[in-house]
Amino acid sequence: MNYIFQKFKSVFNFYYDGFRNMSLWGRKVWIIIIIKVIIIFAVLKIFFFPDFLRKNFKSDKQRSEYVLDQITCSTVIND
Amino acid sequence: MIENVDMSLVDWSRAQFALTAIYHWFFVPLTLGLSFIVAFMETIYVKTGNEKWKKLTKFWMTLFGINFAIGIATGLILEFEFGTNWSNYSWFVGDIFGAPLAIEGILAFFLESTFIAVMFFGWNKVSKKFHLTSTWLVAIGANLSALWILVANAWMQNPVGMTFNPDTARNEMINFWAVLFNPVAVDKFLHTITSGFLLASVFVLGISSWYLLKGREEWLAKRSILIAGIFGLISSLAVAFTGDSSARTLAKVQPVKFAAFEALYEGKDNAGLIAFGILKDSDQKIGEKNIKNFVVKIEIPGLLSILSKGDKNGFVPGIRDLVSGSSDERQILSVAQKMEKGRYARDILNNYKEAKRINDKEQIEKIKNIFKDRNFIDNYFRYFGYSFLKTPEEAIPNVSVSFYTFHLMVMLGFFFILVCAISVFLLLKGTLLKNKWFLWVTIFSVPLAYIASESGWVLTEMGRQPWIIQDLMPVSAAVSQISAGSVIITFILFAVLFTALLFAEVSIMVRQIKTGPNHKEEVQ
Numbered sequence: 296m297n298y299i300f301q302k303f304k305s306v307f308n309f310y311y312d313g314f315r316n317m318s319l320w321g322r323k324v325w326i327i328i329i330i331k332v333i334i335i336f337a338v339l340k341i342f343f344f345p346d347f348l349r350k351n352f353k354s355d356k357q358r359s360e361y362v363l364d365q366i367t368c369s370t371v372i373n374d
Numbered sequence: 375m376i377e378n379v380d381m382s383l384v385d386w387s388r389a390q391f392a393l394t395a396i397y398h399w400f401f402v403p404l405t406l407g408l409s410f411i412v413a414f415m416e417t418i419y420v421k422t423g424n425e426k427w428k429k430l431t432k433f434w435m436t437l438f439g440i441n442f443a444i445g446i447a448t449g450l451i452l453e454f455e456f457g458t459n460w461s462n463y464s465w466f467v468g469d470i471f472g473a474p475l476a477i478e479g480i481l482a483f484f485l486e487s488t489f490i491a492v493m494f495f496g497w498n499k500v501s502k503k504f505h506l507t508s509t510w511l512v513a514i515g516a517n518l519s520a521l522w523i524l525v526a527n528a529w530m531q532n533p534v535g536m537t538f539n540p541d542t543a544r545n546e547m548i549n550f551w552a553v554l555f556n557p558v559a560v561d562k563f564l565h566t567i568t569s570g571f572l573l574a575s576v577f578v579l580g581i582s583s584w585y586l587l588k589g590r591e592e593w594l595a596k597r598s599i600l601i602a603g604i605f606g607l608i609s610s611l612a613v614a615f616t617g618d619s620s621a622r623t624l625a626k627v628q629p630v631k632f633a634a635f636e637a638l639y640e641g642k643d644n645a646g647l648i649a650f651g652i653l654k655d656s657d658q659k660i661g662e663k664n665i666k667n668f669v670v671k672i673e674i675p676g677l678l679s680i681l682s683k684g685d686k687n688g689f690v691p692g693i694r695d696l697v698s699g700s701s702d703e704r705q706i707l708s709v710a711q712k713m714e715k716g717r718y719a720r721d722i723l724n725n726y727k728e729a730k731r732i733n734d735k736e737q738i739e740k741i742k743n744i745f746k747d748r749n750f751i752d753n754y755f756r757y758f759g760y761s762f763l764k765t766p767e768e769a770i771p772n773v774s775v776s777f778y779t780f781h782l783m784v785m786l787g788f789f790f791i792l793v794c795a796i797s798v799f800l801l802l803k804g805t806l807l808k809n810k811w812f813l814w815v816t817i818f819s820v821p822l823a824y825i826a827s828e829s830g831w832v833l834t835e836m837g838r839q840p841w842i843i844q845d846l847m848p849v850s851a852a853v854s855q856i857s858a859g860s861v862i863i864t865f866i867l868f869a870v871l872f873t874a875l876l877f878a879e880v881s882i883m884v885r886q887i888k889t890g891p892n893h894k895e896e897v898q
Contacts, residue, residue: 309496313494324439343458346458348465366543
């Protein structure tokens with residue numbers, strides 16, 4: 296147990312030291328990553344990109360039926 | 375129903391996906407290639423123990439890190455778009471797309487959270503050999519990660535290894551190895567990663583040349599040019615070789631796309647390869663679509679036949695042959711015949727739907743067995759997508775875009791062979807510094823490498839049109855029934871977000887390049 300704890304601690308310290316001693320470009324890039332991930336997951340995914348089939352249908356059976364309807368009752372115009 | 379599909383919705387959804395994919399691809403190829411260049415440099419450092427090589431490695435690793443960090447997760451947006459904008463497609467492809475992407479996600483997660491951390495945080499904390507191993511694993515892992523995306527894309531170009539389940543309206547993987555070793559996947563993977571190696575090599579050559587022109591970092595620049603020049607030369611030859619192999623495969627599995635590359639309308643024996651050409655609309659038509667003629671062209675006789683058939687006298691079908699078909703020994707099915715077969719498959723699927731509705735169990739079982747019949751799958755259902763077409767000429771992709779992107783990519787590919795070869799030659803001869811014009815050429819080659827790389831993807835995706843899955847599903851049947859307005863809003867959001875990311879990448883990189891390898895923060 297103590298061995299596992301020590302290993303965990305050394306891994307934690309490795310990342311902790313790494314982030315603490317990060318260079319200027321590293322800090323900038325991490326700020327960009329954090330902002331980007333927030334925009335992607337907290338804004339875009341939630342407000343703009345719901346899963347269409349999950350949102351509109353409750354079960355896979357309904358989703359299958361909907362898609363089957365879509366691909367069998369179509370005369371699609373291609374440009 | 376799709377009968378009411380709004381074409382502006384389809385066009386905006388396509389535009390949005392294209393925008394996202396093009397921006398995403400700005401970041402990826404440099405990661406693929408620069409990771410290996412860094413690994414080569416660190417290997418020399420570990421072998422020689424020379425601290426200058428360590429500094430050199432860390433400098434390029436910094437640029438790799440900036441590119442990697444800013445590009446990371448941009449691909450996730452493409453996956454969001456599948457679920458929101460392309461729900462019919464996402465459902466229809468089933469686990470065939472999901473499985474490779476899941477493997478890619480797991481690979482990327484472990485790669486990014488462990489070995490990248492060792493690469494950047496591990497200097498002087500882990501042994502030299504462990505650090506070097508991590509650097510190599512990042513390079514191999516990044517490229518393997520790309521493999522799974524490319525396997526998924528290759529399936530869209532040449533759907534194999536699956537069966538269609540009418541009950542779930544999904545394709546189900548029945549042969550993982552057929553999907554993985556799809557000839558298109560093998561060619562695409564090799565061509566894509568080698569082009570990434572080449573782009574990264576040109577990137578290193580360009581920046582190193584800038585240092586030489588500025589009279590700075592001569593030791594770093596010359597060693598970088600040596601490594602990138604050799605790596606780039608090998609990669610550029612590999613790109614040409616894999617591109618040739620790719621074209622042969624396409625001639626078999628996507629013949630219309632192949633003919634569109636060359637704007638070849640009339641099939642012929644001893645077909646020539648167009649080395650250069652300018653197209654214009656002619657009065658001739660296939661259905662309602664105008665045929666393009668050449669205003670000017672330089673043609674290499676017989677080469678297209680050799681490239682596609684391995685025989686100078688081999689017949690290469692043109693777009694008109696592939697649309698109209700031929701009943702002679704060439705046995706080319708016309709698009710009209712494929713439309714008939716596709717409609718027959720759709721009628722069967724409609725019958726299945728009706729049988730389910732009235733719960734006719736006997737009919738349900740009968741039709742399920744039809745979908746297990748190889749003859750039906752290979753001769754009818756494989757043309758299912760044609761049932762959506764109204765006219766045969768709709769099966770023709772945009773010839774001008776296909777032709778110009780292909781020729782731009784190929785011309786630049788050959789140009790980069792020269793750039794890499796001359797770089798190494800002048801460096802070894804000791805006259806690189808005297809040839810300032812060539813240093814400028816390598817600097818301007820950097821944006822050209824990106825243009826070539828993006829052209830390759832535009833060609834791949836536009837050449838496949840009108841299909842999202844070759845012959846099985848057209849783009850217009852894949853789109854979700856959402857409002858075009860919401861797609862326009864997200865298109866604008868993406869344009870702003872990605873432009874900001876690209877601007878951030880370029881500005882941080884330029885600053886880091888101007889700072890150079892001797893900045894105190896970078897020397898640990």
